[in-house]
Amino acid sequence: MHALNMSANQDRFDDLYLYIDGEWIEAGSRDTSPVINPANGRVIGRVPHATEQDIDRALAATQKAFDIWRHTPAYDRAKVLKRTAELIRERAAHIEWLMTSEQGKAAHEARYEVASAADYFEWFAEQGKRAYGRVVPSRRPEVQQIVKRQPIGPVAAFTPWNFPAITPARKLAAALAAGCSVIIKPGEECPATALAIGRALEDAGLPKGVVQIVFGVPADISSHLIGSPIIRKVTFTGSVPVGRLLAAQAARGVKPITLELGGHGPVLVFNDADLDAAATLGAANRFRGTGQICISSTRFLVQRESLDEFTEKFVAATQALKVGDGHDPATQVGPLSNIRQVEKTKALIADAVAHGASILTGGKPIAGDGYFFEPTVLTDVPLDAQVMQEEPFGPIAIVRPFDRFEDGMAEANRLPYALGGYVFTRDAQTAIRAGDELEAGMIGINHFSMVVSELPFGGFKESGYGSEGGEEGIDNYLVTKFISQV
Numbered sequence: 471m472h473a474l475n476m477s478a479n480q481d482r483f484d485d486l487y488l489y490i491d492g493e494w495i496e497a498g499s500r501d502t503s504p505v506i507n508p509a510n511g512r513v514i515g516r517v518p519h520a521t522e523q524d525i526d527r528a529l530a531a532t533q534k535a536f537d538i539w540r541h542t543p544a545y546d547r548a549k550v551l552k553r554t555a556e557l558i559r560e561r562a563a564h565i566e567w568l569m570t571s572e573q574g575k576a577a578h579e580a581r582y583e584v585a586s587a588a589d590y591f592e593w594f595a596e597q598g599k600r601a602y603g604r605v606v607p608s609r610r611p612e613v614q615q616i617v618k619r620q621p622i623g624p625v626a627a628f629t630p631w632n633f634p635a636i637t638p639a640r641k642l643a644a645a646l647a648a649g650c651s652v653i654i655k656p657g658e659e660c661p662a663t664a665l666a667i668g669r670a671l672e673d674a675g676l677p678k679g680v681v682q683i684v685f686g687v688p689a690d691i692s693s694h695l696i697g698s699p700i701i702r703k704v705t706f707t708g709s710v711p712v713g714r715l716l717a718a719q720a721a722r723g724v725k726p727i728t729l730e731l732g733g734h735g736p737v738l739v740f741n742d743a744d745l746d747a748a749a750t751l752g753a754a755n756r757f758r759g760t761g762q763i764c765i766s767s768t769r770f771l772v773q774r775e776s777l778d779e780f781t782e783k784f785v786a787a788t789q790a791l792k793v794g795d796g797h798d799p800a801t802q803v804g805p806l807s808n809i810r811q812v813e814k815t816k817a818l819i820a821d822a823v824a825h826g827a828s829i830l831t832g833g834k835p836i837a838g839d840g841y842f843f844e845p846t847v848l849t850d851v852p853l854d855a856q857v858m859q860e861e862p863f864g865p866i867a868i869v870r871p872f873d874r875f876e877d878g879m880a881e882a883n884r885l886p887y888a889l890g891g892y893v894f895t896r897d898a899q900t901a902i903r904a905g906d907e908l909e910a911g912m913i914g915i916n917h918f919s920m921v922v923s924e925l926p927f928g929g930f931k932e933s934g935y936g937s938e939g940g941e942e943g944i945d946n947y948l949v950t951k952f953i954s955q956v
């Protein structure tokens with residue numbers, strides 16, 4: 471075991487490891503990939519890539535650890551998860567600093583995310599105690615009928631770079647509460663945050679091998695893990711194409727998979743809405759995380775009479791946002807997380823303009839070494855522009871008018887996504903009807919903040935299946951067994 475660098479020193483990026491069978495493994499002769507600070511383009515670390523032998527070792531360890539953890543009483547599992555939450559809170563300042571350094575997000579967003587990750591461990595610690603079964607009255611007096619819920623087995627989890635703490639926490643906390651062991655492959659761009667969560671779990675007393683953290687070439691690792699008979703459950707957060715691929719791989723072994731994929735969040739703004747709130751909250755929400763959030767509001771659909779007033783307020787609120795290095799406490803919008811998102815954002819804007827769209831503000835990268843991009847508002851975007859079809863994972867907002875309720879709803883539900891959706895209205899009937907008809911797994915009416923550990927998180931249509939938070943979250947990691955006894 472190596473002495474770990476995880477000092478409270480805010481200026482020193484953590485060393486990066488694989489975490490397999492309780493051992494923190496340095497790169498040695500393994501391949502590595504760079505971790506880049508998106509605020510300045512500098513390499514701040516190199517993440518080791520697991521070899522095939524490393525993955526085989528992790529698979530053997532996860533099987534062994536599952537046999538221990540599944541038999542650990544739920545109350546004892548809860549103690550480890552609660553202690554993990556405490557340790558994450560104690561170490562929050564350092565984890566937030568790591569996250570902003572490797573992901574770019576503004577410090578206040580990193581603060582929210584680390585606090586929320588701790589909440590997931592605390593919430594699921596209690597939920598593990600409530601994975602009740604039941605005794606069902608029998609048709610024969612001598613028969614006892616018991617329904618039991620048991621951990622499904624070792625889990626392979628894949629999480630992306632946009633939420634380096636919440637996405638691992640949401641999966642790990644629920645799986646561990648259920649009694650499963652987990653091999654997790656977080657995004658290679660942001661490894662230090664996930665490793666810090668791994669350290670908190672270890673220091674909280676999690677037995678070795680129950681959680682293991684690997685990095686590498688994503689497709690190689692996922693096909694190796696999902697193809698192994700040891701893995702009984704797969705969970706993925708990321709893009710629709712990769713989700714589709716992993717679902718097909720999981721289907722070969724008839725393994726259940728939870729998918730939390732992309733979105734293209736509609737915001738229906740009705741004439742009776744508080745336009746100030748819709749515009750200022752809307753701009754803050756759209757450009758939060760520099761637009762790299764699956765449940766982000768992207769298409770602002772505004773009832774025609776309110777279009778000009780809303781647009782003026784929305785553009786003003788967008789222009790007031792301060793873009794900068796996430797470590798600067800005044801920053802509201804950090805850089806994009808990687809160069810791919812800069813190129814993609816540029817291409818989506820160029821395509822929209824080529825189709826006749828107008829840029830109301832922003833529209834281009836900000837000169838310099840970092841991956842900064844101007845918060846951009848587009849209007850007059852035809853439906854056949856690419857940005858009206860696929861998720862804009864960058865700082866682009868689209869404003870469009872609609873006339874009747876039905877027209878707005880038809881546009882909101884036009885795409886194959888059903889993840890985040892939003893409504894602004896002062897009319898209770900409109901709110902109820904919109905809540906019923908909007909095709910979205912998570913709906914905010916007159917506000918945007920709705921991701922908390924005690925509520926379900928997930929979508930449907932091509933946005934995926936399975937809810938990850940709330941009381942539904944643990945179901946992903948349990949099987950139901952019926953025992954009939956004479």
Ligand code: NAD
Nearest residue numbers: 628629630631657688689692708709712731732764861863
């Ligand atoms: P991508 O589609 O290659 O990767 C998305 C995520 O999946 C990354 O974390 C990546 O490491 C992982 N991944 C890729 N191939 C994999 C595989 N075969 N097995 C396991 N994991 C794999 O590309 P990207 O450039 O990182 O992102 C592209 C788009 O994906 C974004 O523009 C956005 O639309 C979407 N995305 C969505 C989320 C989300 O929270 N739902 C997160 C990240 C990216």
